[in-house]
Amino acid sequence: MSEIAVRHRVRAAVFAAKVAAVGPDQWSNPSPCEGWTARDVVGHVVGMHAAMLGPVGRSLSRAPSVEEDPLAAFVSACADIESLLADPSVAARPIETPMGRLSAERHVDQVASADMVLHGWDLARATGQDDTIDPAELEAMWPAVQRIPPKMRIPGAFGPGIVVYGPEVEVPGDAPLQHRVLGLLGRDPHWSA
Structure with a gap:
C-alpha cells in the first residue's frame, strides 16, 4: 500500500x-x-x-x-x-x-x-x-497554508459556487499552531454555533 x-x-x-x-x-x-x-x-x-x-x-x-x-x-x-x-x-x-x-x-x-x-x-x-487536529497533520500543513495563493480565496475562481478557502482570519502569532493553521484556512478557531 x-x-x-x-x-x-x-x-x-x-x-x-x-x-x-x-x-x-x-x-x-x-x-x-x-x-x-x-x-x-x-x-x-x-x-x-x-x-x-x-x-x-x-x-x-x-x-x-x-x-x-x-x-x-x-x-x-x-x-x-x-x-x-x-x-x-x-x-x-x-x-x-x-x-x-x-x-x-x-x-x-x-x-x-x-x-x-x-x-x-x-x-x-x-x-x-x-x-483537536493531529499535531503531525498540523506540522505537515503549516508550510503550505502559509503560501495559499490569493486566487484560492476568491469565491467562484474554480467554478460557480466553489469556494476553496475563505478570507484569512486574523490569529495572534503566538497562538497554538492549530489556531494559526485554521486562521490561514479561513476558519475562526473560536467558532461556535
Missing part, C-alpha cells in the same frame, strides 16, 4: 469516527462552513471523493445517500477511493486539475484526503466533539 493510500485510510478512519459520533438530532446543526450543516459537511467530503473518481472514468458505487445514512455514504465513498489507490495504473494516471497536471493519487492526497482533516474539525465543532 502506498504512503498516499495509508494516509487516506488513516484520515478516513478519524473522519468516520467523527461521523459515527454525531447524534441523530445534530445533523442539522450549523457548521463553521457558512451556510452548511453538519450533514452538509459530510456531503461535501463524499462529493469531493466523487470528484476524484471522475477524471479516471470512475464514479461512486451504489450506496445510501448522505441524507439517508451519512456514515454508510462516507464509508462507501472511501472504499471507492481505496480501490483507485490500490490500482497502480489508475493511481499513477496523469490528470488535469486546478493545481495543474497531477497523478490521480496525488490529486486524491491533496484534495479529498486533505479535506478530511479540515472538515473533521468543522464536523467536530458543529457537533460538540473533540476538535
Whole structure:
C-alpha cells in the first residue's frame, strides 16, 4: 500500500469516527462552513471523493445517500477511493486539475484526503466533539497554508459556487499552531454555533 493510500485510510478512519459520533438530532446543526450543516459537511467530503473518481472514468458505487445514512455514504465513498489507490495504473494516471497536471493519487492526497482533516474539525465543532487536529497533520500543513495563493480565496475562481478557502482570519502569532493553521484556512478557531 502506498504512503498516499495509508494516509487516506488513516484520515478516513478519524473522519468516520467523527461521523459515527454525531447524534441523530445534530445533523442539522450549523457548521463553521457558512451556510452548511453538519450533514452538509459530510456531503461535501463524499462529493469531493466523487470528484476524484471522475477524471479516471470512475464514479461512486451504489450506496445510501448522505441524507439517508451519512456514515454508510462516507464509508462507501472511501472504499471507492481505496480501490483507485490500490490500482497502480489508475493511481499513477496523469490528470488535469486546478493545481495543474497531477497523478490521480496525488490529486486524491491533496484534495479529498486533505479535506478530511479540515472538515473533521468543522464536523467536530458543529457537533460538540473533540476538535483537536493531529499535531503531525498540523506540522505537515503549516508550510503550505502559509503560501495559499490569493486566487484560492476568491469565491467562484474554480467554478460557480466553489469556494476553496475563505478570507484569512486574523490569529495572534503566538497562538497554538492549530489556531494559526485554521486562521490561514479561513476558519475562526473560536467558532461556535
